Amino acid sequence: MRDEEGEPRVRLIVARARAAQEAFAGASQETVDLAVTAAGWAIMEPRRNRALAEQAVRDTGLGTVDDKFDKNHRKTLGLLRDLRGARSVGVLTDDPDTGITEIARPVGVVAGLTPSTHPVATPINYIINALKGRNAVILAPSPKGAGVCARLLDHVHDELAKVGLPADLAQMLPPPASKALTMELMRQADLVLAAGSQANVRAAYSSGTPALGVGLGNVAAIISPNADFQATAARIAVSKSFDNATSCSSENSLVVIGDAWRPLLAALAAEGGVLATPEERSQLEAAMFPSSKLSPAVVAQSAPRLARLAGLDRDDYAACRFIMAHEDTTHVGSRHPLSGEKLSPVLTLYRVADFDAAIAQVRAIYDYQGKGHSVGVHGASPQEILRLGLELPVCRVIVDQIHSYAVSGAFDNGQPFSMAMGCGTWGGNGFSDNLTYRHFLNIIRIVRPTTPRQPRVEDVFDDYWRRYGR
Structure with a gap:
């Protein structure tokens, strides 16, 4: 499914995202954490949160205002707690015993498919995690959630501007949404995140782009x-x-x-x-x-x-x-x-x-x-x-x-705050943990020589030989 008229529009959005991300890729940990905090405040500010919750219920007809307000607050605050002090720039770990040094690099441009059931909480979760990894994100909201997603992005852009970062780090497909436009976005992105319907997840996995999708709840x-x-x-x-x-x-x-x-x-x-x-x-x-x-x-x-x-x-x-x-x-x-x-x-x-x-x-x-x-x-x-x-x-x-x-x-409890839960191979997913900022990173490993630890063949097979013979 291709949309020949829509393809150039998607290409333009992705190009703007790539330009913003390439500049952001050199940001320090301090700048990254400022971006994360700015995006968090875009929704955590109580009056904005209330207005977003009201619009979410009004536009989608799903859920209740007070509960969406609470969800937006609690899930975002928990995510910000989890990310506080977490390294996502440069060297993550340096282990002299194994000789391995882990280095964080961005994945690039992230496409995020978001459901009408969580039209604010899921987009902000994607945005914050993407920024933590020095990525850009382009959201593909459900049709009913497009209006409130656009309003959320306006707030995010206002806060990013305060810390000197470009609005193009967080964008969305322009309405009216279509399956063809969403598929084109997934093809052009570097990583796809799919929450919501299983149709979205299947489309993400078949897009040809690395994808993380969630399983069906019951x-x-x-x-x-x-x-x-x-x-x-x-x-x-x-x-x-x-x-x-x-x-x-x-x-x-x-x-x-x-x-x-x-x-x-x-x-x-x-x-x-x-x-x-x-x-x-x-x-x-x-x-x-x-x-x-x-x-x-x-x-x-x-x-x-x-x-x-x-x-x-x-x-x-x-x-x-x-x-x-x-x-x-x-x-x-x-x-x-x-x-x-x-x-x-x-x-x-x-x-x-x-x-x-x-x-x-x-x-x-x-x-x-x-x-x-x-x-x-x-x-x-x-x-x-x-x-x-x-x-x-x-x-x-x-x-x-x-x-x-x-x-x-x-x-x-010790679970990381997330709006996307992997269900492992049982649920048709490629991951089994909660989606976190580490899923938004490419992690490079420098591998150095260490003292050899090669066992003798006898050390490995001695017990087996005694029990079953050679």
Whole structure:
């Protein structure tokens, strides 16, 4: 797919980015860190953040203003904390034992595909990380997010000007967006970052340019009978209702073990959850998945609005925070779409007998959708927690935390703050960690000779020979 008329426009934008980046490539660490701080303040200034959050909801119709304000603030502040003092210019490490010196170099021009669900938080994350590596970045926002992305860039340009840096370090494709223009941008860039739909990720990987894409979310969380039910329900309620569940890290299913069922349901109800009847569950599924595909009309809408769309008129739904649907453990897969990602405040509940059955249930869910992303667990023993990492196809095991916060970095865990989580080969990705500034660097290694450490053949094979012969 090529856009012959659009190709020169993209070439011009990329050329401006390259010129700005080539000048910025010689910047000192101090100048780089000033650029990072400037871009951070572009969104962290409270009045600007509030206006951006309001426009994001107004333009996209997704999520809530207060939660987007909080997300923009918290994720940016956490990223700035992670980058403070981190070296990204010149020599990174110099190890006399190995004789290896690591040197940071920019990747060049970065193309960043950003989703409508996070039309501000993801672009600023890309911009800050790109600047930390002395790169330029060109954003390709979703059509609904283009207006607020342009406003964000205006603020970034104003702040960059204060520290004497060119606006062309951070640009975006001009609207109206098209798949052809985005594909052309990816072809001409040096690195592609793709968040949002799996169609974006597949396009990035097929662009011919090195790409980092994220996997599909469909988080399940296991609840043990040993959990603190009130604390667990409070965490799940925050995670599931935050920004109307725009995050791919919000729980989509709870796998509840044995005697945890009744007390957990009671605790979830106390946090604003409403359990649908079997008839209501069928209505909800039909409204959310016409023709077995998730309807855009339900994405990131409030639970009361979802209830109205589904014709659920029970008084309980008028002010609920999230809706729960109990499913049989065999109801997983394309014929049971509530077992998949819902991007809305709806939780599917499965009841299982024991921890072995819980692992099997999560594996079945991820065989359908969500493999590689993460799994939550509440109240498990250290041995059970370790089993999840050893046995499930996930890159993160989130223990006793607010899942949608914890996965992408929180102030009370060690995960780096990020708006893009790699899901490893299970999720069809080339990386399994959170996207950080190091992904925006080419790291060169100077390799010097050291004292030889060649073992004798006998040292390597002696035990093998004793056990199995030569």
